[in-house]
Amino acid sequence: MSEESAPFTYPEVGATRATFPPGYHRFAHRRPLGHGRDLFDRAATHILGFGIQKGSGVFERADTETAVAGTELTVRIGLGPIGIVAPCRVVYVLDEPDRRGFAYGTLPGHPEVGEELFAVEYDPTDDTVYGLVTAFSRPGTWYARLGGPVVRLIQRWFAHRYLNTLPTNN
Structure with missing residues (x-):
């Protein structure tokens, strides 16, 4: 992220880590992918390499090959020459023993205002791996x-389409 980088379009940067702020539409989708640490690691690598965005066909470009705090990326939704370009910046990267992923926030030019988290979770009590997409947003x-x-x-x-890009072993 350079000194000239545009500011985020919302003040609650990083709020997908804890309690979502009031005044936004919120959602969370969590789905089991299968079992095992190997699956957890594969899904984490997929997410951190922007595989969710690439696999769902919305990835346009990113400043880095993998998600790093400060990476600027652009997603694009549309058909052919008609589309909406949505600039974002990685807010933080999750690198915990049982949770990995990243969140990005909206930048000027994005049609929405808010933040979205893409993560994989491992439950050591039963070896289950879950894909997770959560977000808060409002029209921008x-x-x-x-x-x-x-x-x-x-x-x-x-969000469902993103989760469908994740590896499974079910």
Whole structure:
């Protein structure tokens, strides 16, 4: 991240780590992927290499090969030449024994305002591995406000699509 980098478009940077702030639409999708540390490690590598974004077809570019705090990336939603470009920056990287992933926040030009976490979790009590996508957001542009409930449905659809890119062993 350079000195000239644009500021995040929301003040609650890092809030996906704990309690989501009021005034935003919130969601969380958590799905079992299978069992074992090997699966946990493979899913973590996938997530940290922007595999969720690449696998769902929205990845456009990133400053680094893997998620690092400060990495700027762009996702794009659309068909052919018609699309919405959404700039983001990695807020933090999770690197815990039983949780790995990263969160990115919105930058100016993104149609939404908020933050999204992409993670994998390992439950040592039963060896289960879970994929997780959580977010808080609100419209940042006139067309996102106009889209209202349809935008929320699209966000949830993408969260499911993101999780579908993760490796499984079920």
